[in-house]
Amino acid sequence: MTRRGSAFLVFVLALTIAFVANLSLGASIIAPNDIRAAFFQFDADNYDHFIVVYQRLPRVLIAVFTGSVMACGGAVLQGLMRNPLASPTLLGVNAGATLFVVGGVIFFGISSASQGLVALIGGAVGFAICLVVARMSGMDGNPKGLSLILSGAVVSMLLIGIANAFLLSSPELRNEFLGWMSGNINHVYFDRLELLWPVGVIGMGVLLVLSRALSLIALGSEKASSAGVNVTLVSRLAVGAVVLSCSAAVAICGPVGFVGLVVPHIVRPLVGANQTAVIPGCILVGATVCLIADMIARMAFAPFVLHTGLMMDMVGGVVFAIIVRRYYLTPGLRRSL
Amino acid sequence: MLSAQDLVVSYGKLPVLNGLSVRFDAGGVTALVGPNGCGKSTLLKSILGLMPKSGGSITLDDVPIESIPRRKLASRIAYLPQENHCPDYIVLGELIELAGYARYSLFGGPRAKDRALFRDVLQTVGLADMAHVPVNSLSGGQRQRAWIAMVLAQDADIILMDEPVNHLDMKYQYAVLDLVRTLGRDQGKTVIAVLHDLNLASAFADKVVMVSNGQATFSGPTQEVITPENIRTVFDFEADVFARNGQIVCLPSRGGALQAEAQ
Structure with missing residues (x-):
């Protein structure tokens, strides 16, 4: 078996183990046999079956969805912008979606269903503001430059700051949204997943179809164009797919940051940098990382439950620093993406 | 036959090509030479439609280049940019495979015929046993030959090269240009290469186009132009x-x- 084939086998195994472990582990430990029985011989009076099907499974599916779309989005943005720090979190997508949902609920009392649509618009607006600010800096032409990332960080802070200000003005919603805003993978949001999963699945499907063209764009737009890629169309479709699918994830459980930043850097050394392998790899590993983060968040500080978004922020912050050092601050070791 | 007629291309308000007219007949190697900033690279990019022109025309077999769909154009013209960039972890075999993009269907990949071409191409550039090697770990000369292999794997009959021997030492300059000459003379490709060194141009090109002030000032057989x-x-x-x-x-x-x- 090739190295890439072996890597994918490991990814699938890891995802399967993390999936079952998340269903099994928690305040009460449920044996794999009982998990199987919960799916195939569901007994409404069995409390373990109830926990598996109505609490842990929804949570697991939200983690899988969020991890997959965020990691996929990070891989595509890093390739398109040829910047190792690009990710939905650092390009204003998550913050834009967050602000629009909070603002929509506070000022217009929008329903849970409408929050999804508003998040999609917010994610797109956040990303657009980030591009405009980068262009205003006059350094947007430098693909390796930090201008876009810095603009994204500033815009994200601004948008999240405004969202927090809105919440401060509305004490009754503050508690409800405080958890969601820190990336809360929770079974209570399953109705949102039922509504929004097609957005993420279609988005990832579009990215898979475009993956070969995206690999060529990572070689440079002139090279891609001369090889037959319509660079403008492919880039717009890919960014649209990323923004919409990641915004859908934010609408479900709030902004779970850094999955998009970290996972592509785990996947590339194992399967190569060809997006035809990186994108499926990120779908599998992104889901696994989110499941593991969720498991740690639930169990590491028991009886307290940490939000998954906070867990990822703590890991992601360290990885962010490592990437900056590796790609930007060590000239001799500077790698290309 | 590829030709430009009264071509005008500007960067902002600064005209770079100023009514340039030139014709490239099929087959052989043509060197584009001229002082820095005279518009050699801009001409190559304009031929590919990468630079918007503000006047004149570029035709391929009498068809305006802008009316040829991008995938079809890629099957006729391949391009080696001045600076090439490859992400880490891409191996040579993958790079070559990407070159066939214009021939693949939306959900498909390379067929047996494509794979045979890729093997031939790697053989031609002398990297036959290095398909599994990451591009960024190749030496400077090998890497340049890898990019040339990518251009060949596109299987186009016209190849545009922007300073293909830039950054290479003398040995690799001659090795790469030997390969370029083989493509033009033995494989029937039309190679148009921007070169700075007139000695290299005279050693490897059949024809030379001298560009200055945005115009093709002199054009013809090497010995007559230099x-x-x-x-x-x-x-x-x-x-x-x-x-x-x-x-x-x-x-x-x-x-x-x-x-x-x-x-």
């Missing part, structure tokens, strides 16, 4: 031109060397 008079006109520089073993050699004349020193 003359002291033409070099003075285009480069504003005094050079002597000698014939040695059937090849032209250019050297700065005493006056030219002094002039360059003074500048």
Whole structure:
């Protein structure tokens, strides 16, 4: 078996183990046999079956969805912008979606269903503001430059700051949204997943179809164009797919940051940098990382439950620093993406 | 046949190509030479539709280039940019495979015929046993040959190369240009290469186009174009031109060397 084939086998195994472990582990430990029985011989009076099907499974599916779309989005943005720090979190997508949902609920009392649509618009607006600010800096032409990332960080802070200000003005919603805003993978949001999963699945499907063209764009737009890629169309479709699918994830459980930043850097050394392998790899590993983060968040500080978004922020912050050092601050070791 | 007629291309308000007209017949190697900033690279990019033109026309077999769909154009013209960038962890085999993009269906990949071409291409550039090697771990000369292999794997009949021997030492310059000459003379490709070194141009090109001030000032067989008079006109520089073993050699004349020193 090739190295890439072996890597994918490991990814699938890891995802399967993390999936079952998340269903099994928690305040009460449920044996794999009982998990199987919960799916195939569901007994409404069995409390373990109830926990598996109505609490842990929804949570697991939200983690899988969020991890997959965020990691996929990070891989595509890093390739398109040829910047190792690009990710939905650092390009204003998550913050834009967050602000629009909070603002929509506070000022217009929008329903849970409408929050999804508003998040999609917010994610797109956040990303657009980030591009405009980068262009205003006059350094947007430098693909390796930090201008876009810095603009994204500033815009994200601004948008999240405004969202927090809105919440401060509305004490009754503050508690409800405080958890969601820190990336809360929770079974209570399953109705949102039922509504929004097609957005993420279609988005990832579009990215898979475009993956070969995206690999060529990572070689440079002139090279891609001369090889037959319509660079403008492919880039717009890919960014649209990323923004919409990641915004859908934010609408479900709030902004779970850094999955998009970290996972592509785990996947590339194992399967190569060809997006035809990186994108499926990120779908599998992104889901696994989110499941593991969720498991740690639930169990590491028991009886307290940490939000998954906070867990990822703590890991992601360290990885962010490592990437900056590796790609930007060590000239001799500077790698290309 | 590829030709440009009265081509005008500008960067903002600064005109780079100023009514340039040139014709490239099928087959052979043509060197584009001229001083820095005269518009050689811009001409190549304009041919590919990468630079918007503000006047004139570019035609491929009498068809305006802008009316040819991008995938179809990729099957006729391949391009080697001046600077090439490859992400880490991409191996040579994958790079070559990506070149066939224009031939693949939306959900498909390379077929047996494509794979045979890729093997031939790697053989041609002397990297047959290196398909599994990451591109960024190849040596400078190998890497340049890898990019040329990618261009060949596109299987186009016209190849545009922007300074293909930039950053290479003498040995690799000659190795790469030997390969380029083989493509033009033996494989029937039409190669148009931007070169800075007139000696390399005269050693490897069948024809030379001298570009200055955004126009094709001189054009024709190498020995007729590379003359002291033409070099003075285009480069504003005094050079002597000698014939040695059937090849032209250019050297700065005493006056030219002094002039360059003074500048």
